[in-house]
Amino acid sequence: MAFVLELQTTSNQHYIQNYIIGITREFDINAKIYQTSDKIVCAFASEHEKLQECLDAIAQKLPASLFLKSSTSYEIEEEPESLPELKNPYPLNLGLCPSCQKEMFDVSSRRYYYPFTSCSCCGGNYSFLHNYPYERANTSFKFMVPCPDCQSETNSVGLREKHQTNSCHSCGIAVKLLNKTTERYANDAGSFRTMFEVAAKALQDNQKILIKTTFGYRLFYKADKMHNDSILMMINASKITDHLSLITEEFNALLSIERPILNVTLKNETLKESLGANTAYVKYPDDGFCILLGAELQKIGVDFIAYEESDENCEADMLMDYDLELSGQSDMRFFLNKDVSFIAEGERVSFPSANFQAKSLVSVSDRFVGLPDGETMFFDVIEHFDSVKVDKANVLEGVKESYHSNQTLYTQEEASFMSVIAEHNLFGERCVGAYFDEEPSFLYYDGKNVIRIVPPKTFDSSKLIEDMATLREGSDRLVVNLQKNMPEIYAKLERLQTKENVKLFEAVAILLGLSDESMRGVTKEAMKFVGKGGIQMDTHVKDNRFDHAAFLSSIVSYQLADVSTSILAYSIFESFGDYFNDILQELKSKTKANQIILCGTHFANQSLFSRMQRNLKATPPFMNKVYPIGKENAVVGGVYL
Ligand SMILES: [Zn+2]
Ligand SMILES: [Zn+2]
Numbered sequence: 001m002a003f004v005l006e007l008q009t010t011s012n013q014h015y016i017q018n019y020i021i022g023i024t025r026e027f028d029i030n031a032k033i034y035q036t037s038d039k040i041v042c043a044f045a046s047e048h049e050k051l052q053e054c055l056d057a058i059a060q061k062l063p064a065s066l067f068l069k070s071s072t073s074y075e076i077e078e079e080p081e082s083l084p085e086l087k088n089p090y091p092l093n094l095g096l097c098p099s100c101q102k103e104m105f106d107v108s109s110r111r112y113y114y115p116f117t118s119c120s121c122c123g124g125n126y127s128f129l130h131n132y133p134y135e136r137a138n139t140s141f142k143f144m145v146p147c148p149d150c151q152s153e154t155n156s157v158g159l160r161e162k163h164q165t166n167s168c169h170s171c172g173i174a175v176k177l178l179n180k181t182t183e184r185y186a187n188d189a190g191s192f193r194t195m196f197e198v199a200a201k202a203l204q205d206n207q208k209i210l211i212k213t214t215f216g217y218r219l220f221y222k223a224d225k226m227h228n229d230s231i232l233m234m235i236n237a238s239k240i241t242d243h244l245s246l247i248t249e250e251f252n253a254l255l256s257i258e259r260p261i262l263n264v265t266l267k268n269e270t271l272k273e274s275l276g277a278n279t280a281y282v283k284y285p286d287d288g289f290c291i292l293l294g295a296e297l298q299k300i301g302v303d304f305i306a307y308e309e310s311d312e313n314c315e316a317d318m319l320m321d322y323d324l325e326l327s328g329q330s331d332m333r334f335f336l337n338k339d340v341s342f343i344a345e346g347e348r349v350s351f352p353s354a355n356f357q358a359k360s361l362v363s364v365s366d367r368f369v370g371l372p373d374g375e376t377m378f379f380d381v382i383e384h385f386d387s388v389k390v391d392k393a394n395v396l397e398g399v400k401e402s403y404h405s406n407q408t409l410y411t412q413e414e415a416s417f418m419s420v421i422a423e424h425n426l427f428g429e430r431c432v433g434a435y436f437d438e439e440p441s442f443l444y445y446d447g448k449n450v451i452r453i454v455p456p457k458t459f460d461s462s463k464l465i466e467d468m469a470t471l472r473e474g475s476d477r478l479v480v481n482l483q484k485n486m487p488e489i490y491a492k493l494e495r496l497q498t499k500e501n502v503k504l505f506e507a508v509a510i511l512l513g514l515s516d517e518s519m520r521g522v523t524k525e526a527m528k529f530v531g532k533g534g535i536q537m538d539t540h541v542k543d544n545r546f547d548h549a550a551f552l553s554s555i556v557s558y559q560l561a562d563v564s565t566s567i568l569a570y571s572i573f574e575s576f577g578d579y580f581n582d583i584l585q586e587l588k589s590k591t592k593a594n595q596i597i598l599c600g601t602h603f604a605n606q607s608l609f610s611r612m613q614r615n616l617k618a619t620p621p622f623m624n625k626v627y628p629i630g631k632e633n634a635v636v637g638g639v640y641l
Contacts, residue, residue, distance in 0.1 A: 001045075001047065001075055001076070001079060002031075002032070002043040002045060002046055002074060002075065002076050002078055002079055002080055003042075003043070003044045003046045003055075003073065003075055003078075004041065004042065004043045004044075004049065004074050004075065004076055004506070005042045005043075005044070005055070005058075005071065005072075005073050006039050006041050006043060006070055006071060006072045006073065006074075007039060007040040007042075007069075007071045008038060008041070008068070008069035008070050008071065009035075009038065009039060009040055009041050009065070009068050009069065010067045010069070010625050010626065011039065011066075011067035011626055012035070012037070012353065012355055012626050013092060013349065013353065013626070014035065014087045014088065015034050015092060015094060015121045015122070015257070016040060016062070016063070016065055016067075016068060016121075017033060017034075017040045017059070017087065018086050018088055018120060018121045019062055019063065019097065019121045019159070019498065020033055020042055020058055020062065021033050021050075021084045021086050021087075021323075021398050022086065022120060022121060022157075022158055022159040022161060023054060023057050023058050023061060023158075023159070024042075024044065024054060024083070025084065025086075025157035025158065025161065026056040026057075026157050026159075027046055027048075027050050027051075027057070028047040028051065028083070028157070029045055029048045029050065029051060029054050029078050029083075030048070030051075030075035030079075030080045030081055030083060031043060031044045031045065031083070031084045032080040032081055032084065034082040035243075036125075038119060038249055043078070043080055044080070045079055045080050046075065046079075046452070047079075050357070051125065052523045060198065061097070061098055061099050062094065062170070062368065063095075063097045063098060063121075063122065063256070063257035064252060064255060064256045064257065065194060065256050065257055065258065065354060066253055066256045066260065066334060066341070067258075067626075068257045072344050072362070076386055077525050081605070082173075083157075083431075086120065086161060087160055088120055088121075088134070088162060089133070089134060089354070090126075090129075090132070090134050090352045090378075090380070091125035091126045091128075091164070091165075092125065092126050092136055092348075092349060093123075093124045093125070093126040093127055093214075093215060093348045093349070093354070094121075094122050094123060094124075094257050094258060094259070094349065095122065095123075095256070095257050095258060095259035095286040095287070096117065096118065096123055096257075096286070096287070096288065096291060097119060097121060097122035097159070097161060097257060099119065099613035100118055100119050100122055100159075101117075101291060101480060103117055104117045104288065105295065107189075107325055108169065109328070110169060111151060111168050111169065111293055112169075112189040112191050112192075113192040113193040113196065114167075114169050114189070114192060114288070115214070115287070115288035115289045115291075115292055116165075116167055116172055116173060116214065116288055117288050118163070118165065118214075118288070119159040119163055120160060120161060120162055120163045121158045121159060122158060122257060123214065123287070123288070124213075124214030124215050124287050124288075125164070125165055125328045125330070126329065126352070127139040127214050127215060127216070127328060128165050128214075128236050128287070128324065128325070128326060129139060129327075129386050129534070130325075130384075131383075131386075131600060132384060132385070133532075134164060134373045135164055135320075136164045136165065139164055139165055140165075140322075140325040140326065141164070141165045141167065142323045144167060144171060144172070144173065144408075145171065145522075146166055146167060147168065147170045147171035147573070149168065149170070150166045150167055150168055150171055151276055154166045160163065169187070169188050169189055169192075170239075173322050173323070173324055174186060174322065175187075175192070175195065175320060175321070175322045176189040176320070176321055176322065177195050177199065177318060177319070177320050178318065178319045178321070179202075179317060179318045179319075180317075181468060184198070190543075192292075194293045195320070196293055196295070196296045197296050199211075199221070199293055199296070199301070199318065199320060200293060200296035200297045200299070200300060201300065201306060202317065202318055203220055203221070203222065203293075203297065203302075204222075204297070204300055204302060204500070206221075206222060207221075207316075207317035207318055208220065208221045208225075208315075208316045208317050208318070209221075209309070209316055209317065209318040209319070209320060209321040210310060210312075210314050210316035210318070210319045210320070210321075211289050211290075211319075212289075212303075212312070212320060212322060212326070213287045213288075213289040213290055214287040214288060214289065214326070215287050215328060215329070215331070215348075216289075216309065216311075216326065216328030217234055217310045217311050217312055217314065217328075218307045218308065218309060218310060219307060219308050219310040219314050219316060220233075220293070220305055220306070220307045221305070221306055221307070222305065222306065223271060223274070223305060223306045224274050225305055225306065226274065226275060226280075226306045227308075228515070228516040228520065228521070229308050229309075230281075230306045230307065230308050231261060231280075231281045231282065231283055231286060231306065231307055231308065231388060231513065232271075232280045232281065232282045232283075232304055232305075232306055233282075233283055233284070233290065233294070233304060233305050233306065233307055233503060234254070234282060234283075234284055234303070234304045235284075235285060235294035235295075235297050235298055235302065235303065235304060235305060236294075236298050236302075236303045236304075236454070237255065237284070239303045240254070240271045240284075241267075242267070242268070242303070243266070243267055243268040243269045243271065243304060244264050244265065244266060244267055244268075244282065244585065245264070245265040245266070245301060246264055246265075247338065249336050249338065250262055250264055250336060250503075253334055253336060253341075254282065254283065255284055257583055258332060258334075258348075258349050258513035259283060259285075260283065260331075260332045260333060260334035260343075260346075260349075261281050261282065261283045261284075261331055261332065261333045261334070261346075262281070262282055262283070262333075262334055262336070263279055263280070263281055263283050263333070263335075263458070263523075263606075264279060264280065265278055265279055265527070266278055266279060266280055270529065276515070276525070276554055277524045277525075277528070278524075278527050278528050279512045279524055279527045279618075281333070281568055283331075283411065289320070293305075298556060301401060309328075309331070309389065310604075313504040329346075329347040329348045329351070330347045330348065330632075331346050331348055331351050332345075332346040332347075332348040332350070333345050333346050333604070334429070335604035335609070335629075337609065337610065337613075339613075340609070340613065340623075342603055342604070342623050342624060342628075342629055343602045343627065343628040343630075344604030344626070344628060344629060344630060345604070345628045345629075345630030345631075346630070346632065347529055347628075347632055349633070349634065350383075350626060350627050350628055351368065351379055351380060351381075352378065352379060352380035353378070353379050353380075353612065353626070353627075354373065354377070354378050355377060355379070355636070356376060356377045356378060356422060356636075356639065357375065357376065357377070358372035358373070358374065358375055358376055358377055359372060359639060360379065360391040360392075361390050361392045361393060361394060362370060362388065362390055362392075362393045362394070362403060362404070362515075363377075363393075363394045363415075363635050363636070363637075363638030363641075364382070364393060364394070364395045364396060364399055364400060364401075364403055364635070364638070365396040365415070365602060365632075365634040365635040365638060366396065366399070366401070367374070367381050367382065368380065368381055368382065368632070368635035369381070369382045369385060369430070369635065370635045370636060370638065370639050371385065371388050371390065371424065372388070372390065377639055379636060380633055390404070391405055391406065392406040392408065393406065393407045393408070394407075394408050394409075394410055394411070394638045394639065394641050395407055395408070395409055395410070395638075396410060396411075396412065396415065396635075396638065397409045397410065397411050397412070408599055408641070410634075410637075410638050410641040412435075412437075412457065412631055412634055413435040413441050413443060413452060413454065413455075413600075414443065414452065414561065414637070414641055415448050415633070415634035415635075415636075415638045415641060416435055416598055416599040416600060416631065416633050416634055416637055417433050417435060417443045417450055417597055417601070417637060418445075418449055418450055418636075418637030418638070418639075418640045419624060419627055419633035419634070419636040419637030420433070420597045420598075420599055420608035420622050420623060420624055420633075420637075421445060421450075421597070421637075421640070422636060422639070422640055423624055423625050423626065423627065423636075424622050424625070426445075426448075426595055426597075426622065427447070427640075428433065428447045428448075429445075429447055429594060429595055430443050430444075430445065430446055430447055430591060430592060430593040430594055430595070431444070431445045431593050431595040431596070431597050431622075431632070432445075432453070432584055432588050432591060432593045432595075432596060432597070433445075433584075433585040433597030433599065433621075434580050434583070434584060434595060434597075434598055434599060434600070435456070435599050435600040436576075436580070436598075436599075436600035436601075436602040436603055437600040437601050437602050437630070437631060438456075438459070438503045438504055438505060438519070438602070439456035439457060439458065439459065439504060439546070440454075440456065440546055440576070440579070440580065441454055441455055441456035442587060443597075444587060444591055444593065445597075446591075446595075450641070453587060454541075454545065454546075454583065455545075457545040457546055457548070459502060459503060459504040459507070459548055460548075461497055461499065461502035461507060462497055462498075463495065463497065464497055464549075464552070465479060465493055465494065467548070467549040468549050468552060468553045468556065471549050471550060471553055477493040478553060478556055478557055478560070479556075481560055482556050482559075482560065485560060486513075486559065486560075488513075489504045489510060489511060489513055489559075492510045493507070493510065493511075495634045496510065503518070503519070504548060505518060505519035505522055506518055507523050507552060508522050508527050508552070508555060508572065509521040511552060511555045511556060512525060512559070512565050512568060512569060513559075513565065519602060522569050522572065522573075523605050523607070524574075525565055525568075525569035525570075525571075525605040526566065526569035526570040526573055526605075526606075527592065527606065527607070528566035529566040529567055529570035529607075530571065531567070534567055534568075534570045534571030534574045534575070535558065535563065535567065535568075535571045536575060537551065537554045537558075537571055537572055537575035538550045538551055538554035538575075539551055539554070539575045539576060539578070539579035541583070545577075551638060555568065558571075569607075570607050572615045573605060573607035573608040573611065574607065574608075574611050575606050576608055576611075576615075576617060577607075577611025577612050578611065578612045578615065580598075580615075581612070581616065584616075588619075594619075595619070595622055596616060596619050596621045596622070596623045597621060597623070598612065598621040598622075598623050599624065599627070599629050600629060600630070600632065601630035601631065603623075603629060604629060604630075607624055611619060
């Protein structure tokens with residue numbers, strides 16, 4: 001007999017499965033543990049005397065995950081006959097699991113205040129990887145000989161079995177803390193603790209500290225110094241809801257092992273005022289350095305701190321650094337509302353990954369490559385691989401290098417669209433879809449090939465003012481009035497005309513008079529609107545393409561009519577939601593497609609997405625599951641072009 005535990009998951013990564021395997025091996029219980037496309041199935045030998053104890057340990061230690069949904073259990077006849085084997089051919093960058101965190105704060109442990117604490121299933125292990133196969137000799141830890149205790153952990157069953165970058169105070173790496181006049185080193189529990197204490201106090205004294213975390217350099221400072229690129233790090237879990245207005249799903253997501261960045265609503269009035277927004281990008285400490293710094297800050301009564309992604313050359317009052325080669329990944333930004341969640345952008349947790357059936361080709365996007373590895377395709381950054389023999393290469397437009405004599409180029413939109421088809425196995429089905437990243441565009445898949453039915457129209461700002469003035473009869477007056485009544489905005493538009501690569505939403509933000517001149521700024525402004533229903537913006541189509549001048553002129557006329565900026569920003573997304581829906585429905589009926597697909601990171605926007613959800617109620621759209629909806633998914637879709 002076997003007791004079967006089934007955990008629903010939307011992830012295809014193995015860290016949760018490995019976690020259960022690690023604990024099961026520790027209890028020496030025979031089990032068959034495997035993962036299918038939507039669940040982790042764990043069949044444990046029911047006769048084992050310690051089964052209950054093992055299940056309790058799993059319930060207690062298993063990290064919360066963004067991708068874990070419900071669980072069920074039942075019994076089957078078949079009895080598992082061997083211990084389950086770990087599946088960790090490649091590392092990921094994850095937050096710390098509850099056991100590793102506990103160990104860092106346990107005075108009696110070998111890793112008290114050791115910021116590189118991690119296990120086979122958690123921590124920033126990917127950052128230290130140089131190439132495959134994944135073994136210590138191919139990581140930044142290759143010259144560090146593990147102490148007998150660490151060695152024995154790596155060779156024994158448990159959560160650190162086969163942990164390639166296992167280390168502790170006695171065999172690990174020293175960290176230095178430098179300011180303009182002094183240098184201090186940390187190489188044991190006491191000195192590490194003092195170092196984080198000193199750093200926390202300096203932060204409270206308004207200093208800026210640059211820390212080389214296991215996810216790369218981050219510049220920390222007090223929240224009152226936050227700017228548009230800053231992220232608010234909540235360090236006191238019990239006080240998170242004092243400062244943020246969260247739904248349960250958001251709270252759980254923040255504390256999950258994936259530790260994503262979320263865009264959430266602020267409750268703290270001082271923060272709202274200093275940020276000039278109702279929302280902020282927020283995260284909970286993810287790596288050992290941030291967790292230890294957070295613990296020291298919490299001791300001196302600090303509930304949150306701000307940081308930004310940075311590099312080693314950044315100016316700061318203090319630097320916390322160490323000599324270990326590290327390559328970062330872009331962080332994961334997660335989108336969720338009450339019913340839907342997906343990865344908005346970022347590389348962390350989604351890559352590297354093994355997925356889909358192997359094909360004899362390579363797919364190359366900016367930094368990433370997908371290539372056949374055994375029975376599946378494998379996706380990771382190019383520098384982790386040597387050459388591989390395949391029949392052809394599919395390469396993202398704009399990539400300069402030549403990878404194969406038989407090389408085909410693909411576009412970002414086509415590849416993103418195909419990645420959704422691959423993730424949901426919609427091959428052979430007629431689908432229409434929209435891609436939205438700065439510019440809207442529409443695609444059609446006839447079951448075999450994908451075409452850009454409405455290609456993106458690159459925004460050209462060089463004649464912006466003239467384009468608006470000649471739009472239709474009387475448009476010239478609109479431009480004259482803009483110049484007269486809003487001279488600052490007009491001057492900024494003039495400057496835009498001489499700038500290269502201007503984004504449509506940069507122009508929108510400028511017209512709205514926002515300080516964050518980007519899509520992000522417009523999104524933030526829209527979140528200030530609390531009413532119901534906005535106003536109609538001009539999102540009409542000219543020659544089958546989105547008409548930039550008409551859309552921007554429509555914003556100008558509302559601005560001149562004194563419509564509040566937040567209603568305007570909100571209305572822009574509401575109108576875009578209707579625009580996407582109108583075109584998608586039209587294409588769907590023309591092509592007789594059954595499915596609708598949405599991709600592109602700009603759909604990760606509460607105002608726009610809720611409108612899309614309402615509009616597409618009858619045919620809920622397909623979106624990426626394990627890969628971001630953002631441009632990172634191109635390497636995946638590129639396999640199928
Ligand atoms: Zn761990
Ligand atoms: Zn050690």
